[in-house]
Amino acid sequence: MERERFGSRLGFILVSAGCAIGLGNVWRFPYITGEYGGAAFVVLYLIFLVIFALPVLVMEFAAGRASQRSIARSYDELEPEGRKWHRFKWVGLAGNYLLMMFYTVVAGWMLAFMVKSAMGEFNGASTEHVASVFGQLLADPVQMTIYMLIIVAIGVITTRAGLKNGVERVTKVMMVALFVVLVALCVRAVTLPGAEEGLEFYLMPDFGKLFAGNTPAEQWATFGDAVYAALGQAFFTVSVGMGSMAIFGSYIGKDRRLTGEAVRVGVLDTLVALMAGLVIFPSCFAFGVEPASGPSLVFITLPIVFNAMPLGQLWGT
Template sequence: MEREKFGTRLGFILVSAGCAIGLGNVWRFPYITGEYGGAAFVIMYLVFLAIFALPALIMEFAAGRASQRSIARSYDVLEPAGTKWHTFKWLALAGNYLLMMFYTTVGGWMLAFVVKSASGEFVGLESSQVADVFNGLLADPVQLAVYMLIIVGVGVGVTRAGVQKGVERVTKVMMMALFVVLVALCVRAVTLPGAAEGLRFYLMPDFSKMFAGATLAEQLATFGDAVYAAMGQAFFTVSVGMGGMSIFGSYIGKDHTLTGEAVRVA
């Protein structure tokens, strides 16, 4: 049977970007940017994205395209005879299992909040009361299990439908919807009181926050934490390190350059 391909190039880019865009970019990025000096952190993050994360993404794409397999089998296909490179796949598989445990749980929380919001449960509640609702959800294993299983079921249904009719079709709609939501949030953010100060904080580097501390040792420790956070964020951005992107690399045709596709996804 001939291996199924993405129907359009846009579909490949959106699916790859959809794999990369998640909590690390939407929630974690602004949080650690605020902690480490706004644009000062962004500059360091972009450097790590260019010199570490992008090359790693290209390598994952290369392994996928050369083997035409996922991380579970690519090492077996590509390794020289007699070598043991295939043992590394178990680390990647373990990482992917842990990732799915995390995201199916968080997806269940989100679905629960959609249901609660639609039913009017949050009407008139203060933020502390909404937090109480969330804590109540965490204390109810039956609710958690039901919502998580629904998320798993949706995921299984989409992937069983295939690359074009399932993953690509759904991702196109959801990524476009995410784009619209983010644009609306950006417009809302820059029209709030204090928006000018917020933009100034984000765009004007404050390197003093990278070296916060009373002693030289504390300053170096803070800088080390900032470097670690920026490097981790760069890898989060393009979702490399566990072999997930090698799956998408296996669908890149020979008529497209791996570097070009990696830059577009990033």
């Protein structure tokens, strides 16, 4: 059987970027940035993204293109006879399964909030009410399991439809929708009363925040934590380190430069993350939400921003 191909080059770029763009950009990047002091952490993250994450992305693309396989078979295809490199594929496969467990749960939270927004639960709500709704969701394992299973079902249906008619078609629509919503949110967030302080927090680096503490030991411990978090975010945001991007490398033609493809994916991915920050931090300071709120930051902030927009319930849904 002939191997299925993408319908267009744009489809490949959007699907590849769509694999990288997701919870790491819109959910994790803002709350990690808020925990480690804002703009200074963003600078650290961008340095690690260029120095470490993009070269690994190129390598994963290279393994996929050379083997025409995913990580499940690429090591077997490429390793010299008698070597044991294929054993490393089990680490990558385990990592992908663990990531899927994590992603489906958090995506379920997102779906739950979409339903609650459509039902008008956040209309005119305060930050305290939204935080309470999020807390009630986390305290209800049955509700979380139902939404998680719905997310899994959506994923299965999409992938069973095939590369071109399933994954590519859905991703094109959702990526365009993502950018439209982010642009609308950015415009509204930066024009909120009190947004200037949030923009300063996000865009004006204060490297002293990376060394917070009363003693040199505490200061260096804080810096070490920030470095670890920035490095982890750089890898997480472009979905490298587990071989998941190798499958997209297997669809890159020999006439394309792997570095160029990796840079395009990295630029789109970073653009979404930076736009998410432009939405969250001005809104935090405008509505009195603590930037270091942790994983709940986006869930508390976004419904309030949507409330401040015309047709906010529709945008939120």
